[in-house]
Amino acid sequence: MGRLIRYILIIHKLSGPEKYVPVDSLISYLNLQMEIRGYEIGISQRTLQRDMKDILSMFELEIKNYRGHGYYIAERPIDNDVRYEELLTNFDLLTSLNQESQTAGFIIPEHHRPKGNDSIPILIKAIKDCSVLKFDYRLVRKDDKVISKTVKPHFLKESLGLWYLLALDENNNLRLYAIDRISNILILDECFKRDDSIDPDNLFRHSYGIWDDPNIPIEEVELSYSPLDGKFIKTMPLHSSQEILVDNDEEFRIRLHIRITNDFVMALLARSTSLTVIRPLSLLKRINEIYRNALKRNEL
The missing domain is CATH 3.30.70 (Alpha-Beta Plaits)
Structure with a gap:
């Protein structure tokens, strides 16, 4: 977790108003921010260079050093719209909620946390690996009837504090499944070809929340x-x-x-x-x- 937070801090700093960030300034910033979060300090230039390689592999962001000026983000994916400040906030909250964290006593979590979020890691794995999923799904509007679904998972979407799985169903129709109604998840030994024609940015562009019926004008x-x-x-x-x-x-x-x-x-x-x-x-x-x-x- 400490390394991940350090990666996000590096990206956040290099995404700021400064065109170039000198190495001493970047190391000083990282040491201060990591100390605030209760992690060990003493980041070296060698550690920094190793982090840059990991960031390229994990986030597809290439960071270079312009001699005499400092570090800068040289290249990032065209479709990269990750809000690193929000990502950093989420990491901070996660570590703060850890009972062993020094700041655990200062964060008040919501008492009525949504159910089903513990299944997010397995759903992410299936999405990344293009693995077919099988699970039970509860139909709230049909007296909580439980049906079995076999789907091709493509995206996770958060809306109003709840998470949803966007997947192609047995008929290759794109459907939304509320994660809190999913149970008995099984990753099958079957892979699928991801449909890259699906544009997630346009799916909910004209709607509030997760309901985007094209029949509604x-x-x-x-x-x-x-x-x-x-x-x-x-x-x-x-x-x-x-x-x-x-x-x-x-x-x-x-x-x-x-x-x-x-x-x-x-x-x-x-x-x-x-x-x-x-x-x-x-x-x-x-x-x-x-x-x-x-x-x-x-x-x-």
Whole structure:
């Protein structure tokens, strides 16, 4: 874990505003950051060079030293969109949650942690090895009926604190499987050819969460909130298409281009105390019906 954190720290530092990072400056930065995290210090230039080779092998990032100037990232994969700052934060949280860590007493984990995350390592292995998976899957909407699935795993996706497996089913249709409903996972002695035509960036581009039904049209949505709620929505946008139309002491208004799915409607209800749906009318009617039914169920 210490080595992995050191690799991420190197990439994070070299991805910063400085074009070149001198070797002494990089070693000093690494020693300080590793000491903060409770690891031994004393990183040498030889250790640094070994780390650069490991980073090339693991992350496909080539790091070079421009004599007299310092280290820099010379080449990275075109499709590399890894957010190393977030990755570093996740590593820090993982090590902090370790009971032997010096910082274990300062992190308060969520009490209702989602189930099924312990199966992530075996799913990652199957994805990397292009191995066919067999598992039992619980259908929540069908009285928790359990069925057997044989799939070709392609991606893992995180959404709202839950993890999902994207895989090709027996009919080669791309399906989503909630990891918390998967059990009895078995990696079969059967490999498959990965479908590289699947573009993960486009799969959920027009949706909120993990529901992206192409039969649901992409619509222009205009929403108004209180200035206070607006501050939170600016920090955590509802969608990548979010565009701010009004931002003053009286109103915060945004425009989105998105599929209006159940997940999106549920997200809107989270700030319903100040939400005003401007358009489309169909969304306003949908929210209105939810409010009316809720009032009937909760009448005094």
